[in-house]
Structures are given as C-alpha cells and as structure tokens.
Amino acid sequence: MSDLLPFSSQLIAQAKNAxxxxxxxxxxxxAWGTEFANSFTSGYPSYFWAGENAPENADSLSIKKAKKLLGQExxxxxxxxxxxxxxxxxxxxxxxxIGGGLLLLLVPSGWFDDTQTQLPFIQRLVRLLSQPDVLLIQQSETCLPDLPPSDFARxxxxxxxxxxxxQEQTLAVEAIKKVVTGHRKRPLVLTADRGRGKSSALGIAAxxxxxxxxxxxxxxxxSFANVNTLFTxxxxxxxxxxxxxxxxxFESSDMVFFAPDTLLTTLPDIDFLIVDEAAAIPAPLLxxxxxxxxxxxxxxxxxxxxGTGRGFAxxxxxxxxxxxxQWRQLSITQPIRWAINDxxxxxxxxxxxxxxxxxxxxRLSTRASLEITYRTVPTKELIVDEALLSSLFGLLINAHYQTSPNDISQLLDxxxxxxxxxxxxxDEGDSSIVGCCLVSLEGGFDTDLAQQIMLGKRRVKGHLLAQSVAAHIGIPQGATQHCARILRIAVHPFLQQQGIGSSLLDFTQEWAGQQQLDYIGTSFAAAPELVSFWRKxxxxxxxxxxxKDASSGTHSLLTVQPISDAAQSWQQCAxxxxxxxxxxxxxxQxxxxxxxxxxxxxxxxxxxxxxATYMPLPLSFRDLQLSCYCQGGLGYDLAIASIESWLSEWVSSDDFIxxxxAALAVVKVLQKQSWDTVVAQFSLPSRKHAEHALRSYITQHYQSSL
Known part of the structure; x- marks a missing residue:
C-alpha cells in the first residue's frame, strides 16, 4: 500500500480541521500493524501505546494499568x-x-478472516468494526478505505x-459557585460525558x-490522577x-486534595467540598x-x-x-475536546x-395490564439481537452503577x-424485557479439590460462591455440590415494588431445580432493605x-437458598x-x-x-440490678452485664421500635462503642448527657416490659 502515507496525511489534516x-x-x-501504525503516529508530535510490544520510542503502559492515563490527553x-x-x-x-486525533486499534487478522471461530464478544465487535464510520485496513486487502466526510460544526x-x-460550561461554573454563595444544604450533582469540560468547570469555579x-x-x-485537570x-x-x-x-485561600477515606477520617475544617468522579466512590462514603x-x-x-455515572445519579x-x-442537578452535553457527533x-x-x-x-404506562412472563435467554440470541442486548444492558446499568463494558464480554463469552x-x-403482542437475573453456574469439584479449597491450599478461578462456602465456613460440600451464584438482579425502575423481582427469583429457583442444582446464593453490599428483600x-x-468491600464501602453478606435435600442438611448448620x-x-469486627x-x-x-445461652445471668439478680439502675443507683460500668442481657432480649422482641x-443504646451496649464515639455520633454535649439518655431509655422500656 504505497499510498498509505498520503492517505494518513490527508486523514490527519482532515481530522484536525474538523x-x-x-x-x-x-x-x-x-509486525505489520506496528509498521502501518507508524505511518499515522508520525503525523503527530507525540502518541501513546497501550498494551504489550510497544516500540522503543513510544510512551507506553500495559492494558491493566490503563486507568493511570485518566485525566491525561x-x-x-x-x-x-x-x-x-x-x-x-x-x-x-x-x-x-483529543479532537483531531486518531485511535489506532491493532487486531489479529483472524478476527476478520475466521470470525466464526472467535468468541461471541469478538464476533459482535467485528460486526461493529465493519461499519462505515470505522476505517478498516486489512493486511490481506490491497485497497484503502475511503476518507470519511468532514462536515463538522465548529x-x-x-x-x-x-x-x-x-455556554453549558459557563452555566456549570455559575452553578458550582452558587453552592458556596447560596443557601446551605443545597448540593449540586454535575454530570457529563467525557470531553465536556466538567473537571475544567470545577477548576475554573474553584x-x-x-x-x-x-x-x-x-x-x-x-485518585489524584482523576482531578489533575481540575487542579491544572x-x-x-x-x-x-x-x-x-x-x-x-492564593492569598488567604487554598484548595487541598484528600483521598476519600482520609477526608472522612480527619474531617478537615473546610468551606466547600468538591467530589469528582463520584460514581467510583462507594455510596456510603458519599x-x-x-x-x-x-x-x-x-x-x-x-x-x-x-461504571456509569447515570446509574450513580x-x-x-x-x-x-x-x-x-433541595439539591440540584445539572448536565453538560456539548463536547469541548472534540466536535459534536464525533x-x-x-x-x-x-x-x-x-x-x-x-x-x-x-411506553410501559400505556399497557392495559401487566402480563409478565419468565424465560431463559441463550447467549446466541443476544449475539444476533442487538436491541435485546441493549435493553438488557440498560437494565443492568440503571440497577448497578458498577456495571462496566467488560460485563458485556463476560455475559456473551x-x-x-x-x-x-x-x-x-x-397489547400488540410484542414483548419487552423489564427484569433480568444474571447467574453463574459453579461448584461440582471432586472431593480432594474441595478439601484443598476448604483448607485454603487451592483457589480456582471463579466459583466464588462454592469456594466461599468451603473456605470461609468450612463446609466442603459447598464446593462438591452444584450451585448457581446470582451476580445481578434488576427490574425496570417504573415497575419496581410490584413483585416482579420476587417472582423472577421464584422462577430462578424453579429453573435451578430443573437443572438439578443443589443450592443458589448471592453476595451483596449489606444494607437493611437488601437483607430484608433476600430473606423474604x-x-x-x-x-x-x-x-469492608473496596467497591461498595460496606461489608458483603453471603446468603444461600437450598434446593436439594443434600444442601438443606448443611445450610441450617451454616x-x-x-x-x-x-x-x-x-x-x-x-x-x-x-x-x-x-x-x-x-x-x-x-x-x-x-x-440467654450467650449471656447467662440469673434473672433475679439481673432484675435487682436493673431496678436499682432505673432508680438512679449503680452506674453503667457496674450494671453493664445486666443491661446487656436485658437489651439483647428487648431488641429481639416484637415490642422493640x-x-x-434505641440506636444509642444499641451502639453503646451491644456494639461497645466508646462514650466519645456515642457523644459525637448522636450530637450530644457530653458523656453525662449520653449516660442520662441511656438510663432514661432503659428505665422507660424495662419497666414497661415487666
């Protein structure tokens, strides 16, 4: 292809102009791809190579460390x-x-020459790479593609x-400043796609x-790399x-970066907090x-x-x-670093x-009735039906803000x-996906391997549920039996709280029985409403x-539901x-x-x-101490055993509200937090006030329970 150099020069000039x-x-x-890439990279003052086998003169980084480039251009x-x-x-x-630039994707010729032998995700990718807005150059072909149109608005x-x-960036700067100059407790949520000048707007406003x-x-x-543009x-x-x-x-003002955990540990005295890339910070921290x-x-x-900021929002x-x-939301839609319709x-x-x-x-609210049916969807159906795959992924994005593009390849491959x-x-007879449950088949290891997993001597890729039951609980049957781990469950936000999620889990349980699985389970970021949902x-x-899990900022809770009698036998023990x-x-802990x-x-x-077996104490002596405590005698340190014994029963009773x-009592008595922590958490003036609040609570409810 002797005309490659003129082609690359024209393409670069056209891209820069538009x-x-x-x-x-x-x-x-x-080797061929690297040589041809040089014809394009030589037209720029610098370029970056992502992946292995980079030329000696190239700035490069492995694919696994790609996020280190975030915030750079x-x-x-x-x-x-x-x-x-x-x-x-x-x-x-x-x-x-940046605008005027190129992204050169080097792929094996087999992707196009022998597509049907590739994994499903690559098959889909090849189909998309063959579309007109991609410039495809193949080693096996002698012709270059046509230059793309260049009519882009300036x-x-x-x-x-x-x-x-x-103008949107200007409005964003004004909205950011209004958080400081306006009323308190009116936070701003600013969202934008890449290249819209969001981080720059934060820096300009600051x-x-x-x-x-x-x-x-x-x-x-x-990470600090995420806010490099802001500081610049x-x-x-x-x-x-x-x-x-x-x-x-600057003069008497300053701006300082804090890692999220450091910020919440030190709680610096500040006038204004900017949280950039908030979708990547665990929700409890936010x-x-x-x-x-x-x-x-x-x-x-x-x-x-x-993941996606839309799901985060x-x-x-x-x-x-x-x-x-009274919070406010603002979005920036017009790109800055490249043209509209890039x-x-x-x-x-x-x-x-x-x-x-x-x-x-x-479109859903016009349905005369909710006729919901449940079925399994094979991977081959997703490969050929882009609309089906898109609607499914839309559900996952909205339900789980950590959903990322790699989940597509996992789903397909x-x-x-x-x-x-x-x-x-x-009413017309067509159907739409309004709920989905994504599960992974696991377990079925032989006895020897299950024993090694239980002892922590072996670790098999994947199979998180089966291996957790064996290694973290000490039940090797969890690894030898066959199970399914629920990775995601999602319901259309317009149709939530209508029993669709519960019915989908019922269908999943029926399916698991038909597949002769022993049990199903899931792990999730522990929250009261989720614990209640899964228990029901x-x-x-x-x-x-x-x-705490790094991505969610909370403890992960593992739950299981037995399907077979064999799994039922160990579940109650667990x-x-x-x-x-x-x-x-x-x-x-x-x-x-x-x-x-x-x-x-x-x-x-x-x-x-x-x-009572965990807190053995003669009831007569406990009541004697509590009676004295409620009348102002004794002190917390002298009556703690009696207080803890009674409060444990009270919290477990139907009368507890x-x-x-009540939260103060639980934090101090059952979780054994320090008095300083209790005073700070419940905004009390002193330990004396905290002790008085505890005594008053015990007095009120102990006497009413007699």
Whole structure:
C-alpha cells in the first residue's frame, strides 16, 4: 500500500480541521500493524501505546494499568488488542484522545478472516468494526478505505468572564459557585460525558471563588490522577505554577486534595467540598460526605470507565432526597475536546453500550395490564439481537452503577453464565424485557479439590460462591455440590415494588431445580432493605465479610437458598454458625456496623439461637440490678452485664421500635462503642448527657416490659 502515507496525511489534516477523531483498525499480524501504525503516529508530535510490544520510542503502559492515563490527553493512541480486547480499558483510553486525533486499534487478522471461530464478544465487535464510520485496513486487502466526510460544526462560543468554551460550561461554573454563595444544604450533582469540560468547570469555579473570598476548598476523588485537570485549570486561572502538587494557595485561600477515606477520617475544617468522579466512590462514603459538609458539589462522568455515572445519579438521588431535598442537578452535553457527533465517540458508545437505557416509562404506562412472563435467554440470541442486548444492558446499568463494558464480554463469552428474564407483553403482542437475573453456574469439584479449597491450599478461578462456602465456613460440600451464584438482579425502575423481582427469583429457583442444582446464593453490599428483600425470598445469611468491600464501602453478606435435600442438611448448620459468630463478633469486627443493619442482623441471629445461652445471668439478680439502675443507683460500668442481657432480649422482641435513643443504646451496649464515639455520633454535649439518655431509655422500656 504505497499510498498509505498520503492517505494518513490527508486523514490527519482532515481530522484536525474538523476537530473530530476517528477509529482506524489495523487487522493483520503484529509486525505489520506496528509498521502501518507508524505511518499515522508520525503525523503527530507525540502518541501513546497501550498494551504489550510497544516500540522503543513510544510512551507506553500495559492494558491493566490503563486507568493511570485518566485525566491525561494524547494526540494519537495505539491500542494493541493482539493479546485480547479489554473493553473497560478501551472505553477509558478512548477519552484521552483529543479532537483531531486518531485511535489506532491493532487486531489479529483472524478476527476478520475466521470470525466464526472467535468468541461471541469478538464476533459482535467485528460486526461493529465493519461499519462505515470505522476505517478498516486489512493486511490481506490491497485497497484503502475511503476518507470519511468532514462536515463538522465548529464551536465559536466566547466567554470573557471565565474563558469557558461552551455556554453549558459557563452555566456549570455559575452553578458550582452558587453552592458556596447560596443557601446551605443545597448540593449540586454535575454530570457529563467525557470531553465536556466538567473537571475544567470545577477548576475554573474553584479559582474564581478563591480570588473573590477567603475560602478553604477540599477536593476528593478515587485518585489524584482523576482531578489533575481540575487542579491544572485552577492553577492556570490563578496564575500559579503547577507541578502535580496536591494543594494550591492564593492569598488567604487554598484548595487541598484528600483521598476519600482520609477526608472522612480527619474531617478537615473546610468551606466547600468538591467530589469528582463520584460514581467510583462507594455510596456510603458519599452519604457521609453529605452529612458532614453543608456545601458540596458532586461531579461524575455519565458513561464512565469505572461504571456509569447515570446509574450513580439514579441511586444517589434517593439519598439526596432524604438528606438534602433541595439539591440540584445539572448536565453538560456539548463536547469541548472534540466536535459534536464525533465519529470515535459515537462508535465507542455503540460498541460498549454506554448510552443504552431502559424502555421509556411512558411506553410501559400505556399497557392495559401487566402480563409478565419468565424465560431463559441463550447467549446466541443476544449475539444476533442487538436491541435485546441493549435493553438488557440498560437494565443492568440503571440497577448497578458498577456495571462496566467488560460485563458485556463476560455475559456473551462465559459458558457458565445464564440469563433469566421477565418480559412484559404489550397489547400488540410484542414483548419487552423489564427484569433480568444474571447467574453463574459453579461448584461440582471432586472431593480432594474441595478439601484443598476448604483448607485454603487451592483457589480456582471463579466459583466464588462454592469456594466461599468451603473456605470461609468450612463446609466442603459447598464446593462438591452444584450451585448457581446470582451476580445481578434488576427490574425496570417504573415497575419496581410490584413483585416482579420476587417472582423472577421464584422462577430462578424453579429453573435451578430443573437443572438439578443443589443450592443458589448471592453476595451483596449489606444494607437493611437488601437483607430484608433476600430473606423474604428465602435466602438466609451465612457469612458477613469482616472487612469492608473496596467497591461498595460496606461489608458483603453471603446468603444461600437450598434446593436439594443434600444442601438443606448443611445450610441450617451454616445459619447457626453465622448467628453464633455474629453475636461473638459484634463487639469487635462489627462494632462499627451501621445501626439499622446491626439491629437487623442481631435480631436475625438471636432468633436462630437461644440468646440467654450467650449471656447467662440469673434473672433475679439481673432484675435487682436493673431496678436499682432505673432508680438512679449503680452506674453503667457496674450494671453493664445486666443491661446487656436485658437489651439483647428487648431488641429481639416484637415490642422493640428502632428510634434514635434505641440506636444509642444499641451502639453503646451491644456494639461497645466508646462514650466519645456515642457523644459525637448522636450530637450530644457530653458523656453525662449520653449516660442520662441511656438510663432514661432503659428505665422507660424495662419497666414497661415487666
């Protein structure tokens, strides 16, 4: 292809003139692809290579470390997919290419020459890479593709006040500043796709506030790399030299970066908190930030790399409505770093299903009746039906904000993955997916391997449920028996609270029986409402993780439902063991567990066991002490055993009501938190006031229980 150099030069010139980006696919062996890539990369002052086998002169990074490039920009990116295609990394890195740049995708020739032997996800990818908006160059072909059209609208917007590049960005800066200058407790949620200038708007607003007043601003994000653009733009606006430092000072104002956990541990005295890439921060941490600070701006990428900000906005909205009902949401839609209707962005969104959504609620509300049917969907149906795959993924994105593009390849390629759906029939006879349950088949190991897993000497890839039952509970049958782990369950938000999720689980249980499985189970971020949902569905807790999960910020709870008699025989033992462990761990591993969740699990555990056997104390002596305590005698330290014995029974009784004073009693007596912690948590003036509140609560309810 002697005309490659003129072709690449024309393509680059055209892309720069239109401020758009293109995807160029080089399908052939790696040496050929590397040589051809050089014809394109030589037209830029610099480029970046993602993947293995990078040329010596190239700045490069492995695919696994792709997120280190977030917040950076490049004119041209080479993505080497010869060792596999990582959808998450590709989606993330595509956003680093600026307008006028190219993304060069190097793939094996077999993807196109022998497509039917490829995994389903690659088969779908090949179909999408063959579409007209992709420039496909194959080693086996002699012709080059036609140059793409170049009629893209230019952005001529000017903003002399903030130097913003679009009107939406100007409005975003003004909205961010209003969080500080307006009323308290009115946080802003700012969302945008990649390349819209969201982080720059945060930096511009911060700099403007720092020049107008004395202010202390804290910035937090999953990593400092995520806010590099924010700090760069703020430093430029303030005329400050910036060398990746994590703080900026201007006259009597400053802006400092804190990691999320450090922020909530140290609780610095600040006037304004900026939370960037909030979708990647565990929801419980965001809730704590909302409680601790009066002026907060949350920002997140809608179709992001850690998952999706759209799902984040939906989930976090519930917490915002509870804590700060006057919160405000703003979106930036017009791109800045590239042209509107950018070819690369359009293809990435389509291929990775980043802009897919659930069926609009108005289309469901016109149904005369809810005729729901349930069925399994084979992988081959998803491969050929893009609309079906898109609607399914839309459900998952809205239900689970950690859903990411790699979940598409797992769904299509993993032979152990099974999909069960709820379909709504329309009056015209067509159907729409309104619920889905994604499960993974696990277990079935031989006895020797199960024993090795139980002893912690072997670990098999996948099979998290089966291996957890064996290794974390000490029941090897959990690994030898066959089971299914529920990874995701989702119901259309317009049709929630109508029993569809419960019916879908009933159908899943029937399916599991037909497959001759022994048990089904799931693990989820423990929250009171989720514990209640799964218990009502027949899934009983058997293990609570002693450390918090990094992605959710909460403890993970493992629950199972036996299908066969063989699984039933060990499940009750596992439930009893969980209950005994929780009652023993409550003052150590779980003494900081969220109050409502703690009470729920404490009540559950107490119901499984005879609580009196764990706190043996003669009732006559206990009543004598409590009577004295209620009349103002003794003190907490002298009556603790009697107080704990009675409160354990009281919390487990039908008369118990969870209110703030009850929460105080549980936190102090059953979780053994320090008095300082109790005073701070319940906003009391002193320990004396906390002890008085506890004594009053015990007096009121002990005497009424006699």
């Amino acid at each position: 401020n758009c980006r293109h995807l160029v696919v080089l399908a052939g062996d790696l 490049t004119h041209c990116l080479v993505f080497n997919a010869h060792n596999g295609f990582d959808a998450d990394a590709f989606g993330a890195l595509s956003g680093t290419v 952005n001529d917007y000017q903003d002399l006040r903030f130097n913003c590049l679009t 700099a403007s506030l720092m020049t107008e007043r004395r202010i202390r601003i804290a910035v937090t994000s999953p 733009r703020a430093a430029n606006a303030l005329g400050i030299d910036y060398n990746q430092q994590k703080s900026l000072s 809730s704590q930030m909302l409680s601790q600070y009066n002026r907060v701006a949350f920002a997140s990428t809608i179709h992001g790399y850690e 939906i989930k976090f909205r519930q917490q915002l409505e509870l804590q700060t009902p 070819p690369l962005e359009n293809w990435v969104f389509r291929a990775l299903l980043l802009d897919t959504d659930v069926i609009p609620s108005h 993993d032979a152990n993955m099974q999909l069960l759906v709820a379909e709504l029939k329309s 569905a027949g899934f009983l807790p058997i293990r609570l993780g002693v450390t 439930v009893s063991l969980f209950s005994a462990n929780f009652l023993s761990q409550r003052v150590e 779980f003494n900081e567990l969220e109050n409502e969740l703690f009470i729920s699990l404490f009540q559950y555990s107490s119901a499984q066991l005879d609580i 969870h209110d703030p004073t």
